[in-house]
Amino acid sequence: MKQNDLILQTVTKVAAFVILLFAVAIFLGGHYSPGGGFVGGLMTSAAIVLLLLAYDIKTVTKILPIDYKLMIGSGLFISSLTVAGGLVFGVPLMTHVYRYIDLPILGHISLHTAVLFDLGVYLVVVGVTMTIIQTIGESE
């Protein structure tokens, strides 16, 4: 039986982008307000899962031709590099550094090495979630 999911598909086209943008906002806001790499990653995966529900695995892999296992690897690698940064600068591992800088449009903002670590977390979370969902989905 062919399902008619026109409404779902149409809404998804807009909603997926909104969710993705919100995920980025939450990810960046993580240092001073609730959020961060983990939640941001989960939300991003939620957007991709919504796409999976509305369309199917083939379409989604066409839109996002990503090997999620390599994404886990890259995430881990980025996070571990931030950890190992301490070796280069001769401070204890995982030491956190931040600076305030002024940028033309964004204004007075702070840059943290923790964000780099969080970026790794973000990639790992998206990678792990999507690998699990794809593995379950494929076996059907």
Add this chain to the structure above:
Amino acid sequence: MNNLTFMPVLWPLFTGIILIFFAKKIKLQRGISLFSSLIGIVISLYLVLSVNNQGILTLGVGSWDAPFGIVIVADMLSSLLVLTTNIIGSAILIYSFYSIGKERETHYYYPVFQFLLIGVNGAFLTGDLFNLFVFFEVMLMASYVLLVLGGTKIQLRESLKYIIVNVLSSAFFVIMVAYLYSVLGTLNMAHLSQRISEVNQPGIISVIAIGFLIVFGLKGAIFPLFQWLPGSYYAPPIPVMALFGALLTKVGIYAIFRTYTLMFYHDQNFTHTFLAVLGILTIIIGVIGAIAYWDVKKIIIYNIIIAVGVIIFGISLMNEQALSGSILYIIHDMLIKAALFLLVGIMIKISGSDNLRNMGGLIKQYPALAWTFFIAAISLAGIPPFSGFAGKLLILQGAAEKEAYFGMAAVLISSLMVLYSVMKIFINGFWGTPKADYTLAKNTVNKMLVPAVLLVVLSVLFGVGTESIYPFISQAVDTLMNPDIYIDAVLKE
């Protein structure tokens, strides 16, 4: 501050991550893994020598000072165990090349192998109780994957048991950590030790100590919490079994070592007597299992339990001889158990069966295998001058000093029974007439024999040269006997 302290964790982490990217390229994976584990040995050797020169090394991770942040502490006991872990890891890795099979190799066997090493090294090095839990979890996650990888029926069945047991014990671990925190307000081990001596270990702390004993006893397989071990360790392929048998239970024992010498040592009449009784019962149960079975894997697995009992009994005595005996014995046991598992693995591969009744006469075709096994067997039983002897002798001396004659008898009789159980393998497996045509090429056997021979040689050297490494052991015991050394190193930097 010394970043070297954390390198035994960071190095396999990077190796594991890099291996993820080359999951399908087996040759490259093997190369990277081997290279990395050799470097790992060098790093941990350097760590041992640094600790020997400079005393206990600490690292306040993220520039947070103890007791507020997490500290990584490398004292002599930890660094010796880390070194042993890395050596065993490399040997088992080489063995895996010839026996683990292509299917597993392309399905992330090597990365997970590295992740297991992260967990084990981290558990040895951490100076924070909650962080210990985290590294236990890292180690367990990796072990779940290694146990289930391959997906045979027996593996799936045993993985389920293993996961249930470990999830329960992890939950219990967190509960105990929470209790300890609510009583003492800290989780840094040195700080805990300090505060426990300030209040002189009231009843509630002793209860928590026993709670921790349940947690660590489950991982370390002491009586009566060992039932999961013979089944679960039986299921995976030989390299994984060797890895589990040599390393995982020892992490549990190390945790008992740490907590019962550093923190819960004020009410020894209660806690350490309890420990001694459990140790002796563990020995007895292990001996019964080791004698009863005709399955070679089962015999060696029950020998793990005996060794756990002996070490636990040594810890419970809490005097200098017994503790140095326990440290010698734990290192000896890690080396020799890994070697024995690998050797038994070769025997099973040759004869196609793990039942002794279907083996026999292997010595004619494979003399090198037979004699390596013989040396490993008598080392395990503790015949001088091999490696098991010094450790057991010191434990017995310690027991004599404490007048724990029943325990002494148990340890002595268990040695005899251990000798019987491994000689049973030797006599039935290697002597007599061959039960089948053994067709496995000598060349293959010799290749697989290399890592086992390396481990046996190392353990023989360890036995013969006990005198020359004794300074290291006594430095480790100093820290265990005088918790102030540990506390000063962590809190007063």
